Amino acid sequence: MNKAQQKEYLEDYAEAKRQGKPFFPYAIYKDHLVALFAIGIVIAMAIVYRVEVGEPVNPATTDFVPRPEWYFFFLFELLKIFKGENVLTPVIMGTFLVPNILMVLLVVWPFIDRGPERRIEKRPVALAIAVVVIALMAWLTEEGVKSPSGTVDPAAIELEGLDEAGEAGLVLYAANQCSACHMIKGEGAPGPGPDLTNESSKDRGLEWQIDHLKEPASRTPGSSMPAFPNFTDQEYEDLGTFLEGLGDTYK
Amino acid sequence: MATKDIGPKNPVAKTNDMVVDYVDHRTGMKTGLNWFMNRNIPAETSWFQTLGFTAMALFGLQAITGIILAMYYKPDAATAFESIRVITDDLTWGWLVRGMHKWGASAMIVVVFLHMGRVFFFGAYKYPRELTWVTGSLLLVMTMFMGLTGYLLIWDQKAYWATVVAVNLTASAPVLGPYLADVLRAGPEFGPNTLSRFYAIHMLLIPGGMITFIAIHLFLVSKLGIAEPPWSKRRTMVEREKEEAKRQAARDRLPTGRTRVPVRAPEHPPLRTPAPTSSSTATTPEGGGS
Ligand code: HEM
Numbered sequence: 001m002n003k004a005q006q007k008e009y010l011e012d013y014a015e016a017k018r019q020g021k022p023f024f025p026y027a028i029y030k031d032h033l034v035a036l037f038a039i040g041i042v043i044a045m046a047i048v049y050r051v052e053v054g055e056p057v058n059p060a061t062t063d064f065v066p067r068p069e070w071y072f073f074f075l076f077e078l079l080k081i082f083k084g085e086n087v088l089t090p091v092i093m094g095t096f097l098v099p100n101i102l103m104v105l106l107v108v109w110p111f112i113d114r115g116p117e118r119r120i121e122k123r124p125v126a127l128a129i130a131v132v133v134i135a136l137m138a139w140l141t142e143e144g145v146k147s148p149s150g151t152v153d154p155a156a157i158e159l160e161g162l163d164e165a166g167e168a169g170l171v172l173y174a175a176n177q178c179s180a181c182h183m184i185k186g187e188g189a190p191g192p193g194p195d196l197t198n199e200s201s202k203d204r205g206l207e208w209q210i211d212h213l214k215e216p217a218s219r220t221p222g223s224s225m226p227a228f229p230n231f232t233d234q235e236y237e238d239l240g241t242f243l244e245g246l247g248d249t250y251k
Numbered sequence: 252m253a254t255k256d257i258g259p260k261n262p263v264a265k266t267n268d269m270v271v272d273y274v275d276h277r278t279g280m281k282t283g284l285n286w287f288m289n290r291n292i293p294a295e296t297s298w299f300q301t302l303g304f305t306a307m308a309l310f311g312l313q314a315i316t317g318i319i320l321a322m323y324y325k326p327d328a329a330t331a332f333e334s335i336r337v338i339t340d341d342l343t344w345g346w347l348v349r350g351m352h353k354w355g356a357s358a359m360i361v362v363v364f365l366h367m368g369r370v371f372f373f374g375a376y377k378y379p380r381e382l383t384w385v386t387g388s389l390l391l392v393m394t395m396f397m398g399l400t401g402y403l404l405i406w407d408q409k410a411y412w413a414t415v416v417a418v419n420l421t422a423s424a425p426v427l428g429p430y431l432a433d434v435l436r437a438g439p440e441f442g443p444n445t446l447s448r449f450y451a452i453h454m455l456l457i458p459g460g461m462i463t464f465i466a467i468h469l470f471l472v473s474k475l476g477i478a479e480p481p482w483s484k485r486r487t488m489v490e491r492e493k494e495e496a497k498r499q500a501a502r503d504r505l506p507t508g509r510t511r512v513p514v515r516a517p518e519h520p521p522l523r524t525p526a527p528t529s530s531s532t533a534t535t536p537e538g539g540g541s
Contacts, residue, residue, distance in 0.1 A: 096423075
């Protein structure tokens with residue numbers, strides 16, 4: 001808006017106020033009706049859907065589902081969109097660039113959209129952006145609702161070049177809920193463990209992998225990964241071979 | 252309120268006036284309240300314009316239920332979970348207060364997003380209300396952070412691991428990420444101090460910030476006045492008159508009907524704007540401030 005348009009707006013608004021009515025009680029009573037209604041809904045929800053006591057924290061178990069509150073689902077799902085081999089590291093896109101750009105855009109929006117028009121039907125660009133953003137957030141949240149656990153079907157992880165050991169390792173990987181903390185090729189949870197798609201690139205070696213599985217802290221001091229001490233030697237070997245081949249033999 | 256049939260000598264009414272005068276003389280409270288409560292708003296406002304107040308009411312509800320919870324919650328890794336269990340299972344109505352706090356958080360997020368949507372669709376963030384939007388968007392971010400930090404305090408499996416994931420995601424961000432994660436975790440690892448840190452952030456830091464920003468947000472809304480819905484009856488009339496004037500001007504400027512001359516709307520919509528009564532009346536956003 002240029003100076004003249006600003007002046008015109010202020011004059012027009014002053015006129016609206018002159019023809020208006022007092023805030024108290026005309027606006028206040030509407031405000032209170034709606035607010036009381038909202039508080040009523042909160043109380044009703046609290047009564048109908050009683051809070052529960054969960055399981056006490058145990059950093060060494062695997063049968064949990066790391067789920068955020070529903071209003072963070074869209075951020076979590078965003079991560080899964082940027083899976084695979086992007087030009088930019090997927091995690092950086094999902095956790096950093098996209099959310100931060102969106103947040104900055106949100107804050108500075110009034111300085112981008114400065115036109116004088118306020119009727120939404122005459123602001124096609126703003127309307128289109130709003131519709132796209134709302135649809136995207138709704139869709140991502142819905143996706144988050146639908147993917148409740150970290151357990152994945154081994155068939156969901158599409159790896160090429162699987163030999164016998166690789167196949168057995170993948171089955172163990174799926175059966176032990178590793179994907180509750182790890183991601184392979186976009187399947188599984190984005191954390192707390194690292195993405196294992198390219199595990200072979202770290203050159204850990206089979207022995208390192210087996211020790212790490214038996215007692216993670218022995219190889220990675222302070223590791224918060226639970227220990228898996230009860231596999232057979234054959235199983236350790238399969239799983240270790242599988243992990244060491246990720247991104248190299250199996251991709 | 253003074254009623255006539257009691258009479259001016261009623262001692263209660265007299266004391267009342269004296270107290271009000273005493274306070275007003277020293278604070279100017281009457282002027283302030285008058286400015287806030289008795290200011291004019293546009294004649295036509297939408298029900299959607301109640302959502303900001305509703306967000307504020309829910310914030311108040313969160314504050315009240317939060318204070319009650321804090322009376323029984325024990326912010327320590329060894330006792331937190333048990334104290335939540337006591338609140339939920341043993342205390343009279345403890346489950347209700349905890350449930351209201353939990354559902355209240357979700358409700359607040361929903362209402363704040365709806366409020367933002369209404370501001371967007373009304374174009375209410377445009378001149379002169381840009382900074383109201385900026386303070387509002389910061390409030391949105393703070394509301395989300397309240398949800399994140401509060402979730403961990405329950406200290407159960409789901410909350411614990413979800414927060415571990417969230418903090419690890421923070422750590423994966425470039426440059427500042429690792430430092431920010433260290434600040435959140437109170438060190439390189441998730442531990443007992445993380446809980447105290449989230450407790451302090453959830454109970455002191457963010458609420459303090461939110462109260463401050465809600466105050467600024469509200470001050471701006473009352474100073475600038477609530478925006479008129481762009482399709483109110485009055486606005487529709489003004490627009491129609493403008494269109495009419497434009498068309499009239501176009502007719503005036505096209506005597507031969509052959510060359511097109513760019514058309515400008517007149518500076519003022521005629522008729523609708525009476526002469527200002529004082530120099531400041533028409534040009535300040537308060538619209539005369541009387
Ligand atoms: C804790 C969160 C918030 C609270 C308590 C709050 C409170 C309020 C209140 C009470 C109003 C008065 C008018 C109305 O109810 O619509 C208002 C107006 C406004 N809010 Fe918020 N708000 C919050 C978040 C936001 C957000 C997230 C935005 C946008 C990013 C925003 C932008 C605005 C703007 C631009 C106005 C002025 C609208 C007008 O004059 O018509 N607010 N807010």
